[in-house]
Amino acid sequence: MSWDAELSALTERIAGPLFTRPEPRQSFADLVRALLADVPRKNSWQLADHVGHRKAYRLEWLLNGAKWDADTLRDEVRTYVVEHLGRPDGVLIADDTQAIKKGDKSVGVAPQYCGASGQVENCQVMPMLTYASAVGHAFINRRLYLPERWADEAGRRKEAGVPEQVGFRTKPHQVIDMLTEELAAGTPFRYFAADSGYGRDPGLRAFCHEQEIAYVMAVPVDLPLIAVRGGGEPLGHVLDRLLACGTPALWERRSCADGTKGRRFYDWAAVAVSVKDQLPAPGLAHTVLIRRSISDPGEMEFFLAHAPTGTAVTELINAAGMRWKIEENNEQGKDLLGLTQYQVRKWTPWHRHVTTAMLAPAFLAVTRARLPDDTAADATAACAIDQPNDWGKDHPPREKTS
Template identity: 40%
Template sequence: MLGYLRGLLGQLERKNGWTLAEAAGEVSPDGMQRLLRTADWNAGAVRDELRSYVVERLGGGGVLIVDETGFVKKGTRSAGVARQYTGTTGKIDNCQIGVFCAYATPAGRALIDRELYLPRAWTDDRQRAHAAGIGDEVGFATKPELARRMLTRALNAGVPATWLTADEVYGQDKRLRVWCEQQGLPYVLATRSTDTVATIDWRQRRVPRADRRAARIRLGAVLGRRRRARPAPLRLGAPGAAGRLRPGLGPLGAGPPQHSPRPRRGARGRLLRLRRTGRDPLAQLIAVAGGRWRIEECFQAAKNEAGLAFYQVRDYTAWYRHITLAMLAHAYLAATRASAEKGGPQPEPSSSSR
């Protein structure tokens, strides 16, 4: 396993079974393939150590971020592969979709959990599923359901998260929002402009039908990001509601849902659902909303620097094993970067990698 991790962290142009084996001084990729396919080790246990390692190195008070990324593939036999939309290419493509959870603090960010999305074409065809190593116990789960599994593991493990943020795939899922409220986990989740929300008089209305009074907030200006700031309407509300972020809004969840005005015609940006427990500063709410881009940086770094997308396995278990080890390699890089920025000693890898 250590040789595999060293290869992922190395300066190899491509990181597959052959190149990783050569970097480790092995004459064939058999050992690397055996590590992913048949070796006796638990990827879930390594994931748990990885999560603890990330929290230890990056500190508490972080934000959990859920998002997905695609892995473009050829053929039809890789577990979960299908023609589906992926932001990786910006179109419908033949790919696998991984749903991920990241943990971000001011010190850094890293991926801490993963689930492979299986379309119904896979879970309804048990013969095909068995051929890819997918057991009968694995059924269909939506992306929000996969997110809830990962968040449950994170909270049960004591991850000191103060917020959850995710895009509209997850924000429009009522069961996920209710679950977060039951767990006492505040969230900032994107929603669609066509979603129905509750207004101050408790009537159900679609977002565009609400009135237009609200100030526009420049996310980039508040967050201090370098790229050009664009007006971004932010919607918030009590559990199950939505509305534009405005100065002076009181705590949510203590009374009827607050008003949910519509963005001005032509305004660009995300509409967000928000659940909070107190009078959080406006800048903090905006920072949580705008911080969702951190998981995109995790994807980019993990793919470019830790070989997240460089795998040639079709098996369900092998996917989880490679992705977990690539996440561990990326977490080590994130911890090293965080330590260097603080001027501290270089961190040791997780014990699971030794």
């Protein structure tokens, strides 16, 4: 089946549960096709022009006026991704992206930290969830972060169409909500991964412990940990000795992921730890991974792993490397597929646009996975190792729940 036919079959299949009339079904298919096209600026007018509409009304009505449920579309996107990319050793990855906006009318907009510019900007913040496996990766869930100032402004919330039951939730709590939805949906995965903005949150870690979710999350160096191998010393003391020692045997050089210039190698060390006031799930244990730059040994990053006892450190490094997949999705979504190039201001249209824009990279990921000469290697093979693996043993994957 051709690329065009595959896309038509996908949009027809997904539009079935969403719409009762043919007009919005066709508008939905046109919008997905236009998001995938080489349109310079993916606003409603340029997208409409690309698919041959005289005006932008049909696409604008699809997002603002038509009756359909964005969460139903989200469930369809998840089903499609898991059907084609799902593996028992998959990884769920959380990160947030931002859409810089002018004015104060767009839902959730406020002066807040913007990762794209590295400073405070007037923007919307979007916690996203990516599913990644050996064959591909794509978004499967999303949230819009409402700053606290929005929670107390009833008039502003009403104007933006925010449902009354939606209250303030921190970004880690929004990720907990998404993980809860993935568990309920039976999404198959072995690990959860995230950056230090999420790894430092005790509530998110506690949720993973309660649900027996294995994770590898970046954490700040001052996270209160106790080194098990150090006889119960604070981790900082053990790290000081470890880093000052410089003994080559303490470090193993490995690659956890591919970069734009090939495999990215780092020196890694692992320390068994316990987390202050937080026990791991039964049968699981905590480990800190230390990643050190080869070119600049003073440049380090720390990861807290929560995994079955005896898990090979190599496997934990692989999971840490998968975290970059969501950054690829964010970059591709924003630069190429119109993820943040919307002209909607209200709650419901925002969720409709962003969820539709999630389908575009999912289609590309599945199409790539189907190519007969696809070069995607599985997650284990992708982690190059130049020393024997004597860091532990593998464990069975987390089973898909019903």
